[in-house]
Amino acid sequence: MDIVGVLDQSNTPDDDAVLVDIKTTWIIMGLGHGHQDLAKVYDPTLVLERSDSSVTAGAKLFMYNNIRGDNLESFNSVFVIVGLAVILIFGLVMALSLRLRKDELYTMFTIG
Numbered sequence: 001m002d003i004v005g006v007l008d009q010s011n012t013p014d015d016d017a018v019l020v021d022i023k024t025t026w027i028i029m030g031l032g033h034g035h036q037d038l039a040k041v042y043d044p045t046l047v048l049e050r051s052d053s054s055v056t057a058g059a060k061l062f063m064y065n066n067i068r069g070d071n072l073e074s075f076n077s078v079f080v081i082v083g084l085a086v087i088l089i090f091g092l093v094m095a096l097s098l099r100l101r102k103d104e105l106y107t108m109f110t111i112g
Helices: 022-029 078-100 102-111
Strands: 047-050 055-057
């Protein structure tokens, strides 16, 4: 993880905080991860089972924890799914908020 800046000390609990982007949070939580391409790995200590449709690896499998252009395709599709869920939840919150404040909005537009 690259450190891009350090904030000045403010003598608050924020001084002990580590601020990261959402992708890093997902990786830390284990929701998103990348790994070696198992179709190209022939290490017998790494691959536990290989069949025509799947490859099962052991704990020795190297997992990427840094998302870069050269390893982006190895990350699971959880980023797309979680991103879509966030957009849907945001849309639902906005729709419900507008519905709840319908009378207030009408009054604001009437007053001008």
